[in-house]
Amino acid sequence: MNEELDFVKEMFDKISPRYDFLNRLLSLRQDIFWRTQMVRAAKLTPGNRVMDVACGTCDVALEINAQLKGLVKIFGVDFSLGMLSLGRQKLLHKKNTTIALFNADALCLPFKPNKFDAVFIAFGIRNIMDRKGAIAQFHKVLKPEGRLVVLELTTPEKGLFRQIYLGYFKRVLPLIGSFFSKHTNAYSYLPESVLNFPNAVSFAKIMKTAGFEDIRFKQMTFGIVTLFVGTKK
Numbered sequence: 126m127n128e129e130l131d132f133v134k135e136m137f138d139k140i141s142p143r144y145d146f147l148n149r150l151l152s153l154r155q156d157i158f159w160r161t162q163m164v165r166a167a168k169l170t171p172g173n174r175v176m177d178v179a180c181g182t183c184d185v186a187l188e189i190n191a192q193l194k195g196l197v198k199i200f201g202v203d204f205s206l207g208m209l210s211l212g213r214q215k216l217l218h219k220k221n222t223t224i225a226l227f228n229a230d231a232l233c234l235p236f237k238p239n240k241f242d243a244v245f246i247a248f249g250i251r252n253i254m255d256r257k258g259a260i261a262q263f264h265k266v267l268k269p270e271g272r273l274v275v276l277e278l279t280t281p282e283k284g285l286f287r288q289i290y291l292g293y294f295k296r297v298l299p300l301i302g303s304f305f306s307k308h309t310n311a312y313s314y315l316p317e318s319v320l321n322f323p324n325a326v327s328f329a330k331i332m333k334t335a336g337f338e339d340i341r342f343k344q345m346t347f348g349i350v351t352l353f354v355g356t357k358k
Contacts, residue, residue, distance in 0.1 A: 133252050133314075145182055145184070145211075148184075150301070155346055155350075156184075158345075159247075159276055159345060159346075159350050159352070160184055160185055160188045160247060160276070161188060161192075162343075162345065162352060163185065163188075163245065163247060163274055163276045163352055164185070164188050164189050164192050164245075164274075165192070166272075166274055166343075166352060166354050167189075167243040167245065167272050167274045167354075168272070169189065169192070169193055169197055169242065169243060171193060171194075171196035171197065172196065172197070173193075173197045173198075173242035173243060174197070174198045174200070174240065174241050174242055175189060175197055175198070175199055175200070175241055175242060175243040175244070175245065176199075176200045176201075176202060176234075176236070176241045176243075176244045176245070176266065177189070177199060177200070177201045177202065177245045177246070177247075178202050178203075178231050178234075178244060178245065178246040178249060178259075178263070179202070179203055179204075179231065179246050179247070179248070179249025179250075179252070179253075180201030180202060180203045180208075180209075180212060180226070181203060181205075181208045181211075181212065181247075181248075181249075182208060182211045182212045182215055183201055183212035183215050183216060183224060183226075184247075185245050185247045186199045186201045186212075186224045187215070187216075187219070187221070187224070189245070190221065190223055190224060195223050197223075198223065198225075199223060199224040199225070200224075200225050200226075200227065200236070200241075201224055201225070201226045201227065202226075202227045202228075202229045202231070202234065203226075203227075203228065203229075204228065204229065204230050204231070206228060209226050209228055212226055213226060231246075231249070231253055231259040231262060231263075232253070232255055232258050232259055232262060233262075234262050234265075234266055236266045237266070238265050238266060239266070239267070239268045239269070240266050240267075240268070241266050241267050241268060241271055242267075242268055242271050242272075243267075243271055243272045243273075243274060244263045244266065244267055244271070244272075244273050244274070245274050245275075245276075246263075246273075246274075246275050246276070247275075247276040247277075248276065248277060248278060249277075250275055250277055251277055251278070251318045251319065251321075251322040252318060256331060257331055257334065257335065260273070260331060260332060260335040260337075261335045261336075263335075264335050264336045264337060264357055267357040268357070269357055269358065270356060270357065270358070271356070271357045272354060272355065272356050272357075273332065273337060273353075273354070273355045273356075273357070274352070274353070274354050275328075275332075275352070275353040275354075276350060276351075276352050276353075277322060277328075277350065277351055277353070278319045278322070278349065278350055279319065279322060279324070279325065279344070279348060279349065279350060279351040280319060280320055280322075280324075280348070280349075281347055281348035281349060282324070282348060286347050286348075290347075290349060294316045294319070294320075295316050298315065298316065299315075299316065325342045325344065325351050325353070328342075328351075328353060329342055329353065329355075332353065332355045333355075336357065336358075337355030337356060337357060338355065338356055338357075338358045339354075339355065339356045339358075340353065340354070340355040340356075341353075341354055341355075342354070
């Protein structure tokens with residue numbers, strides 16, 4: 126498991142310089158819409174304290190900040206120093222002082238219990254081998270009535286679009302990704318990690334087992350991403 130963790134960490138460190146560009150390119154800029162919907166689903170209010178796990182280059186954190194007009198305290202967490210470095214540069218460029226960044230593992234969060242009103246994780250949970258352990262950590266640091274909001278790439282379940290998508294995902298995407306990032310393994314790993322991710326019902330059950338209630342999920346863009354929301358009671 127340590128070898129897998131080291132591989133994923135090294136991979137994200139290496140692809141970080143082209144990460145934002147490739148997200149926009151490979152999703153045809155749909156990633157911007159997905160994050161907007163994700164933040165809205167949390168139903169935040171001014172004064173909330175939130176955590177963005179696997180925050181990467183801070184796109185989700187900045188979307189939270191924009192929607193709440195800077196009136197929430199945001200803590201970004203990522204285990205990749207390369208990603209955090211790019212995130213810090215982006216925050217400096219935007220002169221943002223409301224987002225605090227931490228280098229930490231989702232399985233060992235450096236925060237006290239019952240601290241956050243919401244926890245976000247976008248395109249990160251599939252990269253965590255011990256998903257149950259991570260979701261239990263998220264539950265622990267949330268306040269009662271706090272929300273966990275998960276956005277993840279998923280596989281369309283059936284039909285012609287599924288076949289088209291799988292062809293693009295398995296053949297075209299790795300070629301584009303490796304051309305621009307010069308990291309062949311990263312964009313071969315991506316399709317594998319998505320195809321191995323549990324379906325929506327199964328992942329919702331993992332959230333329920335960790336103690337979340339009122340769990341709902343919404344598939345977007347023909348099912349290539351799914352948004353999950355659960356509440357700690």
